[in-house]
Amino acid sequence: MNLDRRSVVAAGALLAASMPFAGLARAEIGPDHKAKIKGLIRQMTLAEKLGQMTQIPGGRQKALNSRLDATMLDRVRKGEVGSFLHVAGADALRELQRVAVEEGRLKIPLLFAMDVIHGFRTTLPVPIALASTWDPEAMKLAARTAAEEAWAAGLHWTFAPMVDIARDARWGRVVEGAGEDPYLGSRMAVAQVEGFQGGDLAKGRRVMACAKHFGAYGAAVGGRDYDSADVSERTLAEVNMPPFYAAARAGAGSFMTAFNDIAGVPTTGNADLVRHQLREQWGYQGLIVSDWNAVKELIAHGVAADQKEAAVLALKASVDMDMTSNSYAEHLGSAVAEDKSLLPLIDEAVERILTAKARLGLFDDPYGFGDPVAEKAVPAKNRPIARDLAKRAMVLLRNEGDVLPLRLGQKVVLIGALADDAMSTLGSWRARGQAEEAVTLRAALEQGNVITGYAPGVTTRSDDVSGIPAAVALAREADVVLLAIGEDYDFSGEARSYADIGLPGPQEALIAVLKATGKPIVAILMNGRPLGLEKDLAGIPAVLETWYLGLESGPAIAHVLTGEVSPGGKLPIGIPRHGGQTPMTYAHVPTGRPANADLLIDSARYHDTAIGPLFPFGHGLSYARFDYGAVTLGAEAVPANGSQTIGVTVTNSGKVAADEVVQLYIHDPVASVARPVKELRGFVRLSLKPGESRRVTFTLTPDQLAIWHAGKWLIEPGLIEVMVGSSSEDIRGKASFRVTGRGEGKHPAASIPTKFEVA
Ligand code: BGC
Secondary structure (H helix, E strand, O other): OOOOHHHHHHHHHHHHHOOOOOOOOOOOOOHHHHHHHHHHHHHOOHHHHHHHOEEEEOOEOOEOOOOOOHHHHHHHHOOOOOEEEOOOOHHHHHHHHHHHHHHOOOOOOOEEEEOOOOOOOOOOOOHHHHHOOOOHHHHHHHHHHHHHHHHHOOOOEEOOOEOOOOOOOOOHHHHHOOOOOHHHHHHHHHHHHHHHHOOOOOOOOOOEOEEEEEOOHHHOHHHOOOOOEOOOHHHHHHHHOHHHHHHHHOOOOEEEEOOOEEOOEEHHHOOHHHHHHHHHHOOOOOEEEOOOOOOOHHHHHOOOOOHHHHHHHHHHHOOOEEEOOOHHHHHHHHHHHHOHHHHHHHHHHHHHHHHHHHHOOOOOOOOOOOOHHHHHOOOOOHHHHHHHHHHHHOEEEEEHHHOOOOOOOOOEEEEOHHHHOHHHHHOOOOOOOOHHHOOOHHHHHHHOOOOOEEEOOOOOOOOOOOOHHHHHHHHHOOOEEEEEEEOOHHHOOOOOOOOOOOOOOOHHHHHHHHHHOOOOEEEEEEOOOOOOOHHHHOOOOEEEEOOOOOOOHHHHHHHHHHOOOOOOOOOOOOEOOOHHHOOOOOOOOOOOOOOOOOOOOOOOOOOOOOOOOOEOOOOOEOOOOEEEOOOEEOOOEEOOOOOEEEEEEEEEOOOOOEEEEEEEEEEOOOOOOOOOOOEEEEEEEEEEOOOOEEEEEEEEOHHHHOEEEOOEEEEOOEEEEEEEEOOOOOEEEEEEEEEOOOEEEOOOHHHOOOEEEEO
8 A cells, every 4th residue: 555655745736636626527327328217217117116216125234135035036026126235245146136137127227235334344444533544545545445345245335425524422423424524524525435436436346435414414412313403504504514515526426314304304304405405506416315214204203294295205305215114115106196296206316316327337237246256355455454544543642751652671561351352443334344353452462572461451331340450460560551441332333322421331440540550551542432531531641542443453553552653643523521512623613702711701611621622623643743834825815716825844853754644724813704713624644754844835715715604605805814733723833814805605615625735
């Protein structure tokens, strides 16, 4: 894998060449396919059309294909199914496809879908960890690696990327996304779409991507999965929508609508948002699928009296395919009998589904996916990729007194059940990942003779504290204690919201007694969400965030601990001090009474918690040190249709080769509405040798500063501050310039990629 500085420079050059959106050209289907699809729609009965619009589970997540019995094959022959999910396997899917295209009346191929989120067989780091690389090329490589293995297993379609913005650590699905920021989220969305789909959906070992969960799924109130979102129009447009917009522009073949509602309108039945905005305003022509049972759940939401009304609402919203609820298949027939104006909407939906099948090349070769030999022999190249991605993903949060890297001759011990928990290395959504193929931290450190002993101490799931004395005895003998703490994999993921985001089980008790030994502790966090650990981490000199790093978790962490590689990841979401601070973002708007350290002054803060996060968005330390030169601007003023260059020289003044993510933030200090105190608008991950300097030049355009005002992206004249730094709170240089006129942007400001050059 070549993820060194050269590839970063090349990526910059590529972006420079193709502004404003560097994504895939939208692969349209040719006139022959269009004519074929029109012809098929003319021949189809209403029931066959509704069949195409129906997605059925062919199994369960943990028992793929288990429902593919004779009755199901009969349904396929009768044209009652357009797509299956929770299926996999080259041979099984080839046979299923054969029934569709050889025994079905119209010989329409099926679409096979699965949640392939972070690797298929070779489990890669979870998405929040991949986002911590701040390296879209790394994210793209992860998606491509997952796609190749999924393709070999006969799959056409993955329900990824999840591009929901997550600012509430209580929400369990933080683990599946790219964090809190719409600019970083947009870059990571594009990278995944490109990685999954390849250059052409009709060729190669690729799968169709699905940007999910359209709407504001990540903004669920209280961080409770499935719950309502009540976001303002501006926040929706400026924060939640940009990654979806970027994914659509990158050619994402499909979108999934969210389970939840925004201000009382469930997205699956939201014609304003889906049909009007996504389809008509954004011009999105891809396939839109509901989330699992979400069409029927419109009844529970209280916007449909029965399944027929629910189906009509979703159809009118432009949801083409009903995932699992059978509402379309069972109820649109009678709805059409009452209201013929629904028929053209059905035809459009079928056309889009068949177009997706054509884009994937399935009308030309329905067996073009799957390779039983490749499926069994997982490509040897993928393990090293998993390890490299894991190494790039770790974030060093604290390193007082340079406790890390470990030094030769030190007596090091390892404590914590998570260090030996192979299942947890896989994180949520395992696809075909096998825990027994994972290398845990314990195994890697024992193999490398890094540790002299191991004790689990306590676990995350029981109150049993009987292992604590052995752990303390072990710690007493050591020079350094490595302590794996956090949550096991099953604390995060769908329906895994927690009110308390402290440490589960008796881990706090374990930490307290280990601290009392006086030995230096390195806390190795394993978790799918930010945890509120200010008190637990107090007095612990070194903290390494590892999330869940996949099959090569152990060796990758060992490399960072021993200093073979310097950590270079940055937080894609801030880590609170305490769960009570959530939801939280670095990009908050200022108040009339900004947070003040003096508690005697009434200000926007909590009395019982210090101001701000424990570790801010963009934070991540290194074994090297980076010096930033002065920030220089290309011009003092730019017109609304102009552009501004922002340059900075970054030097590795440390003793080891290491990576630094140079971050560009903007702030509009006086505008018609209060603007966030900082907003990310550019970044680049550099690899620098000791003593090496690189000059980074970002080019920003005023449409990237535009404000959402009643349906328009307005560029306002006035002062703009730019900040360049190593994290959202470690700003190393500032400058400001004027935008001299008014203008109007065409795209969501945060979705627009910032051109950069590295010299
Ligand atoms: C999840 C989706 C997922 C779908 C299919 C739903 O419960 O919300 O993210 O793609 O199931 O497995």
